[in-house]
Amino acid sequence: MTDQPNFDVAIIGGSYAGLSAAMTLGRAHRNVVIIDSGRPCNRQTPHSHNLITHDGKTPAEISALAREQVLAYPTVRLHNALVTSVSGQDGAFSVGTSDGQSFEAKKLIFTTGIRDIMPEIPGFAESWGISAIHCPYCHGYEYSDARTGVLMNGEMALEYLKMIRNWTADLTLYTNGPATFDAVAREKMLAFGAEIVEQPITSLDHENGYLRALHFTDGSSRNIAALYHRPAFEQHCLLPEQLGCELNQQGFIKVDESQKTTVAGIYAAGDNSGTLRGLTSVMATGTVAGVRLNHELINEEY
Numbered sequence: 010m011t012d013q014p015n016f017d018v019a020i021i022g023g024s025y026a027g028l029s030a031a032m033t034l035g036r037a038h039r040n041v042v043i044i045d046s047g048r049p050c051n052r053q054t055p056h057s058h059n060l061i062t063h064d065g066k067t068p069a070e071i072s073a074l075a076r077e078q079v080l081a082y083p084t085v086r087l088h089n090a091l092v093t094s095v096s097g098q099d100g101a102f103s104v105g106t107s108d109g110q111s112f113e114a115k116k117l118i119f120t121t122g123i124r125d126i127m128p129e130i131p132g133f134a135e136s137w138g139i140s141a142i143h144c145p146y147c148h149g150y151e152y153s154d155a156r157t158g159v160l161m162n163g164e165m166a167l168e169y170l171k172m173i174r175n176w177t178a179d180l181t182l183y184t185n186g187p188a189t190f191d192a193v194a195r196e197k198m199l200a201f202g203a204e205i206v207e208q209p210i211t212s213l214d215h216e217n218g219y220l221r222a223l224h225f226t227d228g229s230s231r232n233i234a235a236l237y238h239r240p241a242f243e244q245h246c247l248l249p250e251q252l253g254c255e256l257n258q259q260g261f262i263k264v265d266e267s268q269k270t271t272v273a274g275i276y277a278a279g280d281n282s283g284t285l286r287g288l289t290s291v292m293a294t295g296t297v298a299g300v301r302l303n304h305e306l307i308n309e310e311y
Contacts, residue, residue, distance in 0.1 A: 015113045016040045017306060019104050021092045021246070022120035024049045025288050026279030026295035028075045030118050033299025035082030039306070042112050043079075044104065046091040049122070054138040055218075059146050060288045071288070088112070095248050099274030100309075115306070118276045118298050119254075119262065121246035128160070128185075128240065132213030139218030141236045147287055148235075149176040155234035158183050158223065160210075167194045170203050173237055178202055181231070183223065185210050206231070244281060259284070267301035268294055276302055 018034055020027045023045025034041045049068065056065050063071050079085055090106035095117065097103045104112045127134040133141055142148040157177045161169055162184040170182055181204040188195065188207055198205060208229070213236070214222040224230045242260065250256065254270040254277070255263040262282040264270055270277050278294040280286045 015115075016042045016086075017114065018042075018116045018118060018302060019044060019102065019112055019114035020118045020120060021095075021104065021248070022122060022279070022281075023047075023076070023087060024072060024120065024122065024279070024291075025075070026291040026298075027118070027120035028072070028079050029292040029295030030120065030276075030278060030299040030302075031085050031295075032075075032079045032082070033296050034303060035079060035085040037299075037303045038084055039303060041085045042114065043085065043087045044092050044106060044112070045087065045089060046107075047089060052138075056151075057288055058148065058150065063288075092246070092248065095252060099272075102274065116274050116276070116302055118268075118278060118295075118302065119246065119249050119270075119281060120277070120279045120295060121244070121249075121281050123242040123261075123280050124245045126241040126243060128238070130185075130210050130213060132215050133238075136213055136215045136218045136220055136236070140215065140220040140234065141213070141218075141238060143237065143239055144286060145173055145176050145237070149173070152235040153177060154179065156232060157181070158231075158233050158236045160185060160236055160238040162186065163189050164194070166190055167197055169237070169239070170198055171201070174201060174203070180204070181206055181233075183210060183236075246281070249275065249277060249281075266297075268298035269301070 017039040018041045020031055020043045023043040027043055031041050031043050054068055057068050058064055090108045092104055093107050094105035100115050102114050102117050154177050156179045158181045159170055160183050184207045186209050208225040208227055210223055211226055212224045220233050222230045222232050249262055253272045257263045262270055262277040264277050264282045268276045268278050276298045278298040279291040
C-alpha cells in the first residue's frame with residue numbers, strides 16, 4: 010500500500026450525489042476523498058432541467074461548478090481514477106484505483122450510478138438522453154406538443170402513456186413487436202387518442218442525437234421528435250455486491266432511510282439505490298448520506 014493519508018470517508022463516484030455528500034462532510038470537517046472515473050451517465054444530455062438556479066445548463070457546467078465549490082473545503086480531495094478494488098471492513102477500508110493508488114478510509118459511500126441497457130436498435134444509443142428520453146419531468150417540457158413516441162410493451166404501457174399524455178396529445182405507442190397487454194388496456198389507450206404500432210423497429214434516424222424518423226421491418230417509416238423509453242439497467246459498479254451489499258428486487262442497492270446499505274460502514278446514494286434519477290433527487294440522497302454518516306462517526310468517537 011502506498012503512503013496515503015487516512016480518510017474518514019472515501020466516496021466512490023464523483024457526480025451529483027457524490028459531490029453533495031462530499032460538501033456535507035467537508036462542512037463537517039471530515040477528511041474526504043472523492044474517487045471518480047469521469048463517466049457520468051448523463052454525459053450525452055445537452056441540457057439539465059427541473060433544477061432551480063441551474064435550469065437549462067449543461068450537466069458538465071453544473072458538475073464543474075459543484076466540484077469547484079466542494080473542493081474549496083480544505084479537507085476534501087478529488088482523485089481522478091477508476092476504483093478497481095475495495096477490501097476491509099467498517100473502520101478500516103482500503104480502496105485501490107486503476108492508476109495504482111490506494112486509499113484508507115473508515116467509511117465508504119458508493120455513488121456509482123447505474124448503466125442503462127440500450128435496446129439493440131441502431132441509432133438509439135446515440136440519441137439517448139437527447140431525444141430518446143426516460144423522464145418527462147427532466148425533458149418533457151422541451152418536447153411539449155411534439156410528435157412523440159413511447160417505446161414500451163406489457164402491462165405498464167398504459168400507465169406510462171397516460172403520464173406522457175400530459176405533455177403531448179400527438180402520442181404513439183411503439184411495442185416493437187406484438188402487443189402483450191390486454192384488450193381493456195388497448196381500448197383505454199385508443200380512447201385518449203394514442204395510436205398503437207406493433208411493427209418491429211429496425212433503426213432510428215437522427216441528426217446528432219435528435220430524432221427524425223423511425224424505420225420498420227416492413228419498409229415503412231414515421232417521423233418523430235421524441236421517444237420515451239425505460240430501459241433495463243444494471244449496477245454500474247459491481248464492488249458493492251462483492252462486498253456483500255444486498256440488492257432489492259428491482260436491482261438497486263438496498264438502503265435504509267439513512268442511505269445505509271446492508272453492510273456496516275457502507276452507504277450508497279444516487280440512482281444506484283433509488284428510482285428517482287432527477288438531479289435534485291440524487292443530490293438529496295447524497296446530502297442525507299453525508300449527514301447520517303457524520304452522525305455515525307460522532308457516535309463512534311464519543
